[in-house]
Amino acid sequence: MNKTILILKHEFGQVIKTKTFIIMTLAFPLLALIAIGIFSFIQGIEKPPAPGEEVTIGYVDEVGNFSGYTEQPGEPTVTLMGYDTPEEATSALLAGEISQYFIIPSDYVDTGVVTRYTLERELEPPGEIRWAIKSFLLSNLLEGQTSPEVTERAKAPLGLLTIRLDETGEVATDQGGFGALIVPLAVGFLLIISIFSSSGSLLQGLGEEKENRVMEILLSSVSARQLLTGKVLGLGAAGLVQVVIWLLSAVFLVRWASTTIGGFPSTIQIPDNFLVLGIVYFILVYLFFAVLMASIGAIGANARDSQQLSMLLIMPAWIPLWGLFFFLNNPDHVVSRILTMIPVTAPLMVFVRLGTSGIPTWELVLSISILIAGIIGGLVLAAKVFRTFLLMYGKRPRLGEIIKSLREA
Amino acid sequence: MKDERALSAAEVNNVIKSYGNNTVVNDVSFTVAQGEIFGLIGPNGAGKTTTIRMMMDIIKPDSGDIRILGESLSEDTKNRIGYLPEERGLYKKITVLQSLAYLASLKGIEARLARSRGEELLKRVDMLPHKEKKVEELSRGMGQIIQFLVTIIHDPQLLILDEPFAGLDPVNTELLKEIILELRGQGKAIILSTHRMNEVEALCDRILMINEGRTVLYGELAEIKSRYRNNSVFLEFDGVLSEIEGVVGKKEHGEYVELFLDGETPPQRILEHLASQGVRVNRFEVSTPSLNEIFLQVVEKGR
Numbered sequence: 204m205n206k207t208i209l210i211l212k213h214e215f216g217q218v219i220k221t222k223t224f225i226i227m228t229l230a231f232p233l234l235a236l237i238a239i240g241i242f243s244f245i246q247g248i249e250k251p252p253a254p255g256e257e258v259t260i261g262y263v264d265e266v267g268n269f270s271g272y273t274e275q276p277g278e279p280t281v282t283l284m285g286y287d288t289p290e291e292a293t294s295a296l297l298a299g300e301i302s303q304y305f306i307i308p309s310d311y312v313d314t315g316v317v318t319r320y321t322l323e324r325e326l327e328p329p330g331e332i333r334w335a336i337k338s339f340l341l342s343n344l345l346e347g348q349t350s351p352e353v354t355e356r357a358k359a360p361l362g363l364l365t366i367r368l369d370e371t372g373e374v375a376t377d378q379g380g381f382g383a384l385i386v387p388l389a390v391g392f393l394l395i396i397s398i399f400s401s402s403g404s405l406l407q408g409l410g411e412e413k414e415n416r417v418m419e420i421l422l423s424s425v426s427a428r429q430l431l432t433g434k435v436l437g438l439g440a441a442g443l444v445q446v447v448i449w450l451l452s453a454v455f456l457v458r459w460a461s462t463t464i465g466g467f468p469s470t471i472q473i474p475d476n477f478l479v480l481g482i483v484y485f486i487l488v489y490l491f492f493a494v495l496m497a498s499i500g501a502i503g504a505n506a507r508d509s510q511q512l513s514m515l516l517i518m519p520a521w522i523p524l525w526g527l528f529f530f531l532n533n534p535d536h537v538v539s540r541i542l543t544m545i546p547v548t549a550p551l552m553v554f555v556r557l558g559t560s561g562i563p564t565w566e567l568v569l570s571i572s573i574l575i576a577g578i579i580g581g582l583v584l585a586a587k588v589f590r591t592f593l594l595m596y597g598k599r600p601r602l603g604e605i606i607k608s609l610r611e612a
Numbered sequence: 613m614k615d616e617r618a619l620s621a622a623e624v625n626n627v628i629k630s631y632g633n634n635t636v637v638n639d640v641s642f643t644v645a646q647g648e649i650f651g652l653i654g655p656n657g658a659g660k661t662t663t664i665r666m667m668m669d670i671i672k673p674d675s676g677d678i679r680i681l682g683e684s685l686s687e688d689t690k691n692r693i694g695y696l697p698e699e700r701g702l703y704k705k706i707t708v709l710q711s712l713a714y715l716a717s718l719k720g721i722e723a724r725l726a727r728s729r730g731e732e733l734l735k736r737v738d739m740l741p742h743k744e745k746k747v748e749e750l751s752r753g754m755g756q757i758i759q760f761l762v763t764i765i766h767d768p769q770l771l772i773l774d775e776p777f778a779g780l781d782p783v784n785t786e787l788l789k790e791i792i793l794e795l796r797g798q799g800k801a802i803i804l805s806t807h808r809m810n811e812v813e814a815l816c817d818r819i820l821m822i823n824e825g826r827t828v829l830y831g832e833l834a835e836i837k838s839r840y841r842n843n844s845v846f847l848e849f850d851g852v853l854s855e856i857e858g859v860v861g862k863k864e865h866g867e868y869v870e871l872f873l874d875g876e877t878p879p880q881r882i883l884e885h886l887a888s889q890g891v892r893v894n895r896f897e898v899s900t901p902s903l904n905e906i907f908l909q910v911v912e913k914g915r
Contacts, residue, residue, distance in 0.1 A: 209717050416701030420762065423668045423695040424718035
């Protein structure tokens with residue numbers, strides 16, 4: 204069998220058997236699954252109050268205008284019971300005739316302040332009670348001023364619904380908003396994590412083989428090019444398996460969540476080209492990192508040394524995260540566009556923009572072209588560095604030596 | 613098809629390799645015949661490992677030509693060489709048998725055959741019970757033996773062993789020597805590279821001695837030794853030593869004396885003379901310098 208394929212198979216087999224890989228691959232889908240499960244479970248036990256339940260609230264009207272509308276429909280139905288003095292209301296509260304009472308002070312129309320008394324310790328007044336009191340006050344205030352329909356509308360004047368149109372004036376399929384952002388952003392993160400762990404394995408593997416001197420045996424059996432190709436592709440294939448599992452489970456989980464939970468999860472959208480872009484960017488960015496990591500692995504004296512050097516490459520990839528808030532609000536800003544083009548920052552930036560305003564096709568094409576050019580350049584570099592420094596043990600060549608060898612090679 | 617037996621196992625012609633201004637291997641040539649043990653000998657930094665790496669096609673010579681079994685270097689020639697590097701190491705996290713099988717498969721051996729060959733070899737060195745252990749669980753010496761098995765598992769026609777005995781205990785050293793001689797018996801060519809010259813003296817048929825990248829000695833070991841003979845004999849005896857015809861000098865070494873001959877009298881004559889004089893001879897040895905001594909002599913002369 205072709206030796207490159209043998210190395211590929213070996214590296215792939217070694218990685219997918221590691222605990223880290225298995226845990227990482229399954230952890231994200233499982234966590235999301237558990238989260239959705241818990242959410243729908245909680246939703247199930249948090250049952251709405253039984254129909255027909257009634258709550259009686261006391262009030263002391265010091266203004267003298269609030270006497271009508273004492274039956275407020277809703278869940279539960281709220282009945283308002285007037286008292287002449289706060290003392291009477293308090294004793295009714297202590298006797299359990301009412302669950303709470305409030306005082307409408309004489310200067311209410313000026314200040315809008317209403318004081319509520321209750322025996323319960325609570326985080327904030329329950330929404331239904333709040334709504335009932337508000338409705339009661341508003342109905343009495345507007346009594347005779349306007350029609351009952353207007354009064355009802357005044358209680359809830361705005362139900363804002365936004366619809367995005369596409370270029371033809373039709374309702375666009377992608378409606379944007381947080382629902383559209385969440386999946387691409389999460390996938391962008393996972394993509395970077397997977398790229399780093401795959402290219403990190405490459406770096407570590409090379410470092411270890413240098414350290415335990417297997418490198419020399421390997422090179423006496425295969426060429427440096429076969430070794431590099433086999434390793435990059437083998438580890439990349441393992442990473443790809445991980446990414447595809449994540450992508451597919453993201454699609455599946457979102458569908459499942461939107462049917463079982465509804466509400467916000469049902470607004471979550473997955474962009475059409477998301478699967479394809481996810482895979483394309485994983486492959487390209489991984490290859491880009493892999494060839495550079497391979498060079499670093501060849502130069503570094505040992506695994507730890509290589510790891511430190513590789514931070515130079517890894518840190519910039521997180522730039523889109525540092526400025527995440529800015530980029531989310533300005534996805535089409537010139538800085539955002541530039542970061543889409545730079546191979547190191549592209550994966551996260553592409554998915555941030557995909558989740559917000561979207562990316563014009565020409566920018567995607569340009570970004571991918573730059574990545575491919577970067578990979579080719581990296582390969583040329585790696586091939587030279589790889590052969591020269593792979594068998595140098597124990598010391599890291601100085602920058603001058605590296606540049607010199609590149610020029611000579 | 614050519615008769616493989618007739619070909620030399622390795623042929624190195626006028627190979628030069630330099631790094632910057634430093635010429636590490638300077639115009640070195642030698643051939644290794646099949647079925648012989650060939651010593652590649654020289655002090656540390658003489659250029660031995662660089663020469664070997666060029667033979668393995670790990671690094672390229674600046675000029676010169678290398679042929680393995682009559683073919684110029686290619687991916688195929690790599691499969692026909694077994695190489696034990698000086699820097700030892702194996703995968704620590706996978707089992708002995710997995711290591712053997714994977715590294716053998718990279719030498720072009722089919723996976724199932726690699727496993728059965730691996731088990732066979734482990735049995736040969738009494739390590740079959742360890743086949744499912746990870747290399748990190750084995751002792752250092754065991755690891756080295758496994759490494760040696762990696763070198764021979766694909767049944768190579770040419771073996772290159774770089775400092776094979778370094779760090780081995782006497783028992784494993786003997787085991788290794790035994791296997792090396794066995795392999796020579798099967799017609800394999802074996803190159804022993806070492807700076808411990810005396811250690812391999814007994815094994816080698818021919819040697820190449822290099823120093824600072826240049827060939828200093830090349831040829832039959834026996835011939836070289838006789839060439840560098842001091843023309844003296846070592847003698848341990850009881851009795852009184854009188855004048856002996858043909859002896860021009862005498863040097864006391866405590867237990868024994870060294871008698872320097874005039875160059876015309878063969879040592880046999882001296883022994884006969886001693887016997888006729890009634891001297892009781894405990895030891896009579898024609899002095900042959902060790903490779904170490906020869907090396908020192910040659911280097912001295914070169915200065």
